[in-house]
Amino acid sequence: MSKPKRLHPIVSILHTGKRIRNLLIPLLALNFSGAKDGKEQLWISLAGSFIAIIITFFTGILSWLRFTYRFENDELRIEYGVFVRKKRYIPFDRIQSIDLSEGVLQRLFGLVKVQIETAGGGGGEEAEAVLSAITKEEARVIQEFVAAAKDPEINTTEAVQEKEEIYKITTNQLMLLSLTSGGVGVVISAVFALLSQLDDFIPYKRLFGSGIEKWALHNLILICIFVFIGFFIAWIIALVMTTMKYADFSVVKTEKDIVISRGLLEKRQITIPLNRIQAIRISENNIRQILGYGTVYVESAGGSAANQEGANVTLLPIVKMQQVRSILEPYLPEYHFTYSFTPVPKRALLRYIIRSSFVVVPIVIVALIFLKVWGLLSLLILAVVIGNAVLKYKAAGWSLDHQQLSLRFRTVNRITVLMKKNRIQSLEMRESHFQRKRELGTIEANVKSGVSGAGGTVIDIERSDLLKIYDWYSRKKKNRDTADC
């Protein structure tokens, strides 16, 4: 298997296309401004753009020619680069996750994109190794190689292992997932970003004339309706997008890995070695929490800035919280899915309320003074903030379970993090002056996840509980728990 191989030729077109797309807006801007200055200027800028596109095209082909990969000594060896030649060798047993995805273009040719993540790399833009388009057969071979390297006893020929299906999304669940996802915000912000980009090109003044303000004032209701329709469309788009993303979602456990596949248009398959799971995170947004559903993520040490999903892998996109244990415990026996959390003491409630409202209270007071009656509306904000603080207080809790620390807290969603002792990178307890007076404290545990860390922070837990957790993590005491450390 040591012969250097190239990616599928389609890659050259793919990359060239991507680069030209990046060039498009600056080139358009250049030509627009050229057009303003007269015909000659326009011709010059057009010629310039043409040359730029030609150069991009050739470097695209060249970079495809130079990109080779091969397997040698249990390593994936990649060599690439047009002007600067680079070589990257990745030992198989350092691979944190393998991510297969099929975009539309890849699917047309029966190819897959392979992204390989290691724990290193850190700030890198992309995954440590990206094979943009190879045949499915090749991808399977890579997966087998990696599996074999991790466990020398399995030889590659009998790679067809027993597979157990952990989870498969049903149509109802898919609908529920799409309806309750927060994807709307993403779509709306994308639309706004696009509009602000186009702002320079669309001559609003010329389109609407100078009386636009007057017109707007007269048709306030019409505008409101338009905005509302806009939001509705954004919501529908978000709905369709989530549905496409999570359609056919299934989780399969092979001997040493968890394999997650999903997607309708863009198919995606992520392989995570079981022993590389850093932590398990369960997130419930408000609506889902009311309905008793949540999302389960797996924190992996892989992942990069561009590929967040390598670090933060969705394991169960939507699942009844009551069923999490029965679904996952047989396959992840190391983890205990506890339902009993020690809550933070009652006296913490006041601190939770004060902490979230001390920014808002001055605003409310100022609003009441200056806006008089309308200022009363600001009380509504205060009510929301306090309500949220109470929810945060209610969510906060912890649980210690032999080798596992579970923390529960609320940012916007209610989050439960399950961490094994030997995966926690560092543990911190904090006390402010006011906390000390009330014998409370904050606990923070960090695990590795992607580029940076992840973990959990629970504020205002009982001092004695704080010390208990700190003690549990500390390796100072020799006489306790050493056997299973």
Place this chain on the structure above:
Amino acid sequence: MYSEPKKRISRKALNVWRISGVIKSVIGWSITALAIFLLHIFDGPFWISIILIALGVIFPCLHIFVFPVLKWRRWRYDVREEELELQEGIFIVSRTLVPMVRVQHVDTVQGPILRKYNLASVVVHTAATAHEIPALKETEAEELRFYISKLARVAEEDV
């Protein structure tokens, strides 16, 4: 809190922090001066200038005289065979445990002020976090770096 870590950082840290406090103050003053000048030109309200001047007095006092002492008093650390324990914080006291097996690499860092006093900071990196022990004697920092990296190497455990 129960049984604090024992070791303290160098007393010279006080001087280092005071000098950096002075530098911060100078930067702060120049910004304040500019702001007051602009307020004067554009006939801004006088009370804003007064607040700015007051801040210009209080801020340096805190950063040159008060905080360094508090910070130094609080800073403790312990390097044990299996873990590193840190305690720091002026208003919020935090204590951190870093197991040796989780340490990925150790740096010593020395800026110009630290160098003047023959001090160095040790920065311990885990896969997810970084922890700094500021202002140790140069030799002590070197030793600590070697010591930690040696201990960290003993237990081979992967991410």
